[in-house]
Amino acid sequence: MLHKKEDFEASNIPEEFYSPMPAGYRIGQTKYIVITGSVISGIGKGTISSTLAKLLHDRKMKVEPMKLEAYLNVDAGTLNPFRHGEVFVLDDGTETDLDLGTYERLLDKSFTKDNFVTSGRIYSQIIEKERAGKYLGKDVQFIPHVTGEIKLAVRNLAVKTGADVILIEIGGTVGDYENMFAMEALRELSYEEGKENVCFINVTYILEPGSLGEQKSKAAQLGIKALMEIGIQPDVIVCRSESPIGQSVKEKISLHANVSLRRVFGVHDIKNIYLLPLDLRDEGFDDAVCEILNIKEKFHIEGNGSLQIWNDKMNVDEKEPEIVIGIAGKYLGASDTYASITKSLEHCSFFYKKNIKIKWIDTAEIERGTISVQGSLNNVHGLIVPGGFGSRGVEGKISCIKYCRENNIPFLGLCYGFQLALVEYARNVCELEGAHTAEIDPHTRYNVIDILPEQKSVKGFGGSMRLGGKDVFIKPGTIARRIHNSAIIRRRFRHRYECNPEFIETFEKKGMVFSGCDEPGKIMQILEIPNHRFFMAAQFHPEFTSRPGKPDEIFLEFVRKAGESKEIELALSYKLA
Ligand code: GLN
Numbered sequence: 001m002l003h004k005k006e007d008f009e010a011s012n013i014p015e016e017f018y019s020p021m022p023a024g025y026r027i028g029q030t031k032y033i034v035i036t037g038s039v040i041s042g043i044g045k046g047t048i049s050s051t052l053a054k055l056l057h058d059r060k061m062k063v064e065p066m067k068l069e070a071y072l073n074v075d076a077g078t079l080n081p082f083r084h085g086e087v088f089v090l091d092d093g094t095e096t097d098l099d100l101g102t103y104e105r106l107l108d109k110s111f112t113k114d115n116f117v118t119s120g121r122i123y124s125q126i127i128e129k130e131r132a133g134k135y136l137g138k139d140v141q142f143i144p145h146v147t148g149e150i151k152l153a154v155r156n157l158a159v160k161t162g163a164d165v166i167l168i169e170i171g172g173t174v175g176d177y178e179n180m181f182a183m184e185a186l187r188e189l190s191y192e193e194g195k196e197n198v199c200f201i202n203v204t205y206i207l208e209p210g211s212l213g214e215q216k217s218k219a220a221q222l223g224i225k226a227l228m229e230i231g232i233q234p235d236v237i238v239c240r241s242e243s244p245i246g247q248s249v250k251e252k253i254s255l256h257a258n259v260s261l262r263r264v265f266g267v268h269d270i271k272n273i274y275l276l277p278l279d280l281r282d283e284g285f286d287d288a289v290c291e292i293l294n295i296k297e298k299f300h301i302e303g304n305g306s307l308q309i310w311n312d313k314m315n316v317d318e319k320e321p322e323i324v325i326g327i328a329g330k331y332l333g334a335s336d337t338y339a340s341i342t343k344s345l346e347h348c349s350f351f352y353k354k355n356i357k358i359k360w361i362d363t364a365e366i367e368r369g370t371i372s373v374q375g376s377l378n379n380v381h382g383l384i385v386p387g388g389f390g391s392r393g394v395e396g397k398i399s400c401i402k403y404c405r406e407n408n409i410p411f412l413g414l415c416y417g418f419q420l421a422l423v424e425y426a427r428n429v430c431e432l433e434g435a436h437t438a439e440i441d442p443h444t445r446y447n448v449i450d451i452l453p454e455q456k457s458v459k460g461f462g463g464s465m466r467l468g469g470k471d472v473f474i475k476p477g478t479i480a481r482r483i484h485n486s487a488i489i490r491r492r493f494r495h496r497y498e499c500n501p502e503f504i505e506t507f508e509k510k511g512m513v514f515s516g517c518d519e520p521g522k523i524m525q526i527l528e529i530p531n532h533r534f535f536m537a538a539q540f541h542p543e544f545t546s547r548p549g550k551p552d553e554i555f556l557e558f559v560r561k562a563g564e565s566k567e568i569e570l571a572l573s574y575k576l577a
Helices: 046-060 100-106 119-131 143-160 178-194 216-227 245-257 273-282 285-292 306-313 335-352 362-367 374-377 392-405 416-428 478-482 501-509 553-564
Strands: 031-037 064-071 116-118 166-170 196-206 236-243 263-269 321-327 356-364 382-386 410-415 447-451 468-476 487-493 497-499 514-517 524-528 535-537
Touching: 031 046, 031 178, 031 362, 046 100, 046 166, 046 196, 046 273, 046 285, 064 100, 100 335, 116 119, 116 236, 116 524, 116 553, 143 166, 166 178, 178 196, 196 216, 196 285, 216 245, 216 362, 236 245, 236 285, 245 263, 263 273, 273 285, 273 306, 321 335, 321 374, 321 392, 321 553, 335 356, 335 553, 356 362, 356 374, 362 392, 374 392, 382 392, 382 416, 382 501, 392 410, 392 416, 410 416, 410 553, 416 447, 416 497, 416 501, 416 524, 416 535, 468 478, 468 524, 478 514, 478 524, 478 553, 497 501, 497 524, 535 553
Parallel strands: 031 166, 031 196, 064 116, 064 166, 196 236, 236 263, 321 356, 321 382, 382 410, 410 535
Antiparallel strands: 447 497, 468 487, 468 514, 514 524, 524 535
């Protein structure tokens, strides 16, 4: 190692480095793994990262992930889910991208804003510091100041969490203009921390053009070369590909990347990514990383650890019957838009050992009249109306909800789905003609959904909704109470509007039951219709806290009822109170 530990402690840091260290930080106490991507994005860098996190967690390490996003948005809340996938909400209210959801699910842990850093946030912190005169007369530069703040964010996470390992995933691919400073910051981190404390993994892509019928490694070689040009020598390469990669491709990558053959891994497309941890352990993936970081003995593992049991749980026989769940939404081009919902259904599928097929229903098409409500819901055993914003597809969603209510088809409404279920009920059961949410029709006479009082004075869009984990108080004697078997649950919210308290009584008189609310009893948070097979909606997002092995209770009951409608006998090891 070039530096002694003392070089980076307290006052010994060379001035030109601008490498502020949090109080109590000690070099060598936390190990770092940096994951970059090359060639193209969207090849599952997040899946590889979270799989590695799972493998290390299984070795009893305290693992903390950190997603370093290159974009200038301060958080992911203002991103279009159609382009970027869903906005995932952490318990502390941070709006992140879906990768944080993957980490939470695989590690069965909740993370915080410290685990999600964007260039936008770093830059705004720097500008704030500059205005406060904290840079002591210096000209503030990308290097060392931006890189210094990134390193500080990484080391702050180390100190705050006491992690054994921090796994840093850099968004985008090598060669992107935006993430260059993140790459540079982590190169500096490795220089300062010493080689045995930082492991670089590059996830690359092996092309297989149909016209050639063979795998080509040139693009991967060039991608890795671009990484080396900025001073990062990868320690491990993961080659993503459509079909298993051949030995000669591995050899070429090894030679061009300076990485020994046994540290070049192949991960081809598979159907069930839950089986990836064990596959990669068999290949020696986590052993290789631990070797590089010199922690193989400290975090020794016997055989497969818990992964065989995990594999047995996260699997359903293809021959098992299929429950068809409709999801009525508008962002249907990319299924990542509803990633946590599809994952929550997957958790139920593993729980009951039954297959679940999703039928996407584009409610904008229903409005246009290109498809009918009945045609869309034909053969659907249960319907989910997910969260959303704005007017597109709303009337189509309301028609689908009406159809489910009237035809006794299991229905689950989530956030906007909760609000639209009330709009439907107001119009068709309470006879409040033209009832609507004020989000769409601010002048409606029957504003059964209206803006939350606390939201009235909010200006702008970023991070300003009612966000994050909050307690939900569940009424005794309700279905919600029976399935949760608890009087208080904590769930995550992301909304500006609510059931207008002025209409609660009207709804209740007509048979609607509000089975969950906030502590003062002002904000309605769960609704149910008692004599329906299953009609429940939540103002919160149960999908953000459902975990493999621990599916959310509302999802479980919804899927059970949907399964019953097909007369499928679900394994009822799930105990009802
Ligand atoms: N648009 C609704 C609101 O702001 C619902 C939000 C959501 O579904 N996440 O209250």
